Amino acid sequence: MDALRTHQLSKQFIQKNGEPFIAVNNVTMSIEEGKIHGLLGPNGAGKSTLINMITGSCMPSSGEIVVFDNNVTDKTIQSKQVIGIVPQEIVIEMAFTVYEVLYYFSGMYGISYAERNKRIPKILEVLDLSEKAHERARGLSGGMKRRLMIAKAIIHKPKLLILDEPTAGVDVTLRQRIWELVRELNKQGTTVLFTTHYLEEAEQLCERITVLNHGKIVKNGDLKDIQQEFSKNLIRFELFDRNTTHLEEVQQVGMAYNYPIKNLRDDLDRIAAFYKDNLKSIRSEAASLEEIFLNLTSK
Ligand SMILES: Nc1ncnc2c1ncn2[C@@H]1O[C@H](COP(=O)(O)OP(=O)(O)O)[C@@H](O)[C@H]1O
Ligand SMILES: [Mg+2]
Incomplete structure (x- = not known):
């Protein structure tokens, strides 16, 4: 009931x-x-x-x-x-x-x-x-x-x-x-x-x-x-300088960015090649509720 x-x-x-x-x-x-x-x-x-x-x-x-x-x-x-x-x-x-x-x-x-x-x-x-x-x-x-x-x-x-x-x-x-x-x-x-x-x-x-x-x-x-839904297929990265252009698929979440994974290795290479020295950190991991929340409510 x-x-x-x-x-x-x-x-x-x-x-x-x-x-x-x-x-x-x-x-x-x-x-x-x-x-x-x-x-x-x-x-x-x-x-x-x-x-x-x-x-x-x-x-x-x-x-x-x-x-x-x-x-x-x-x-x-x-x-x-x-x-x-x-x-x-x-x-x-x-x-x-x-x-x-x-x-x-x-x-x-x-x-x-x-x-x-x-x-x-x-x-x-x-x-x-x-x-x-x-x-x-x-x-x-x-x-x-x-x-x-x-x-x-x-x-x-x-x-x-x-x-x-x-x-x-x-x-x-x-x-x-x-x-x-x-x-x-x-x-x-x-x-x-x-x-x-x-x-x-x-x-x-x-x-x-x-x-x-x-x-x-x-x-x-x-x-x-x-x-699960949010952690699947996401690469998360931070930039030193956020005042920059982005790859099309990139979504800003708070101070960081998410990128949907198609092929992890290729995608990591692509992000690294695009942002070069501006890349502060990059990882793929489970999303916390905080990240999910920011993603859902910042649109
Ligand atoms: N009695 C009211 N008259 C006019 N606007 C109201 C009244 N009560 C709430 N609101 C408005 O409705 C919206 C939602 O408020 P509320 O339900 O208190 O949000 P929350 O609890 O999620 O912070 C707010 O923009 C608030 O200003
Ligand atoms: Mg309230």
Whole structure:
């Protein structure tokens, strides 16, 4: 079963100058139950807008979203029950204590008093917040607030956990903690969708990725397959002076260049003969996710 399906999903905003702006453009994607799925894309690609439509906090302009067989627009309550969301921005009831935040929030999901009092201490322990249980949220550090947001997102045991840049601006230790927790929840059966700027994070965690650019899907699929596709048949080289003419097949990727291999030996000779002394380095090797990402989103 699919944990999530979107069909031709779009969102158009009206900008301040009255002009329409399409933030999410005809996105059709699915996430299989039990997977960890990475949603990648540069700033402004439409990741948060897409996520906000999935979680029901932003109305689609057109298209469909189905979460575990519930259409999000018709069955908003049912679909919200199975989703846990860690939004990009920190939103917590600052005047409440950590315990109260979790207590009232889980009450909204219809969890009984007794069950809440059982779950909350456990979650606080997992997220290393036990000592802060009775402190007001406004007094927490940034990292603690982030952990409280995660606690809030998982207290009702969602089947689909969505995290929007959960590790942006957090220190290395907390980042590792979050990765561990995501893996653990996934092992227990939670499907995970998350966005990130750290491609290393996606490489570590995801089986499947969707890359968005300017609101559109530019790549979608199994991470290993995508890496294979990009690493196949590529020579990568750097130049001392980038202000030069190029062979026709050459593609610039960040500070380096890629060249599609037809015959490795001939191609190496051809590149060497063309760039001569300007050639700084040359190799053929597997593409990292970072290279793939730059290649997909710099066009
Ligand atoms: N409420 C809004 N009104 C107008 N434009 C918006 C609104 N929300 C987002 N946008 C625009 O939509 C684009 C995508 O934003 P967002 O989904 O936040 O991207 P990402 O999360 O990938 O960085 C951006 O250009 C942003 O300025
Ligand atoms: Mg965002």
